[in-house]
Amino acid sequence: AQRVTQPEKLLSVFKGAPVELKCNYSYSGSPELFWYVQYSRQRLQLLLRHISRESIKGFTADLNKGETSFHLKKPFAQEEDSAMYYCALSGQGNTGKLIFGQGTTLQVKP
Amino acid sequence: NAGVTQTPKFQVLKTGQSMTLQCAQDMNHNSMYWYRQDPGMGLRLIYYSASEGTTDKGEVPNGYNVSRLNKREFSLRLESAAPSQTSVYFCASNRQGGTGELFFGEGSRLTVL
Numbered sequence: 598a599q600r601v602t603q604p605e606k607l608l609s610v611f612k613g614a615p616v617e618l619k620c621n622y623s624y625s626g627s628p629e630l631f632w633y634v635q636y637s638r639q640r641l642q643l644l645l646r647h648i649s650r651e652s653i654k655g656f657t658a659d660l661n662k663g664e665t666s667f668h669l670k671k672p673f674a675q676e677e678d679s680a681m682y683y684c685a686l687s688g689q690g691n692t693g694k695l696i697f698g699q700g701t702t703l704q705v706k707p
Numbered sequence: 708n709a710g711v712t713q714t715p716k717f718q719v720l721k722t723g724q725s726m727t728l729q730c731a732q733d734m735n736h737n738s739m740y741w742y743r744q745d746p747g748m749g750l751r752l753i754y755y756s757a758s759e760g761t762t763d764k765g766e767v768p769n770g771y772n773v774s775r776l777n778k779r780e781f782s783l784r785l786e787s788a789a790p791s792q793t794s795v796y797f798c799a800s801n802r803q804g805g806t807g808e809l810f811f812g813e814g815s816r817l818t819v820l
Binding site for chain 2: 601603606631633640641642643646683693694695696697698699700
């Protein structure tokens with residue numbers, strides 16, 4: 598079965614500290630993985646996708662097929678990073694539908 | 708461009724009442740989706756429409772119906788609302804064959820008493 602697991606409901610760090618939001622997945626084929634972010638009073642939006650191998654707002658995520666993980670990392674957290682983060686997996690076929698994890702709230706304290 | 712627009716933003720219903728959530732997108736996307744967001748559960752797919760004229764069940768379709776009215780519009784109907792349907796509902800769209808980026812509406816908060 599296709600599944601995305603985010604083990605932490607809440608991650609609280611101080612400004613300037615490193616951040617790692619964990620994401621594990623189960624999928625039988627070649628996965629496409631994404632991180633979406635929802636800032637307060639804003640729409641859910643794409644943060645980054647693994648195929649782009651890009652860094653957005655200082656965040657990076659590497660797909661580790663051996664560990665079936667796609668953890669989101671940032672070396673120095675900023676207060677404006679406080680938000681809800683969702684890891685998502687693109688399922689089979691060409692439907693574009695995504696399977697989301699439970700979400701992790703990142704709280705960056707001053 | 709407004710992107711994805713949902714109405715209403717807030718609604719309170721009594722158990723057994725019916726209502727329709729409306730969604731429209733102006734990005735000429737082929738695929739549209741309805742998700743519900745619940746604390747600790749993340750976003751779960753209710754129904755989706757891969758293209759105009761087609762609809763398919765997602766993970767949690769029970770108690771809902773959908774209509775893909777045209778390429779722009781995709782509505783979600785609760786025929787007989789239940790307290791378990793209290794949630795925040797999100798509509799999203801995607802260019803068919805795209806890389807999976809979904810564009811979301813602002814959400815509709817529904818409370819069923």
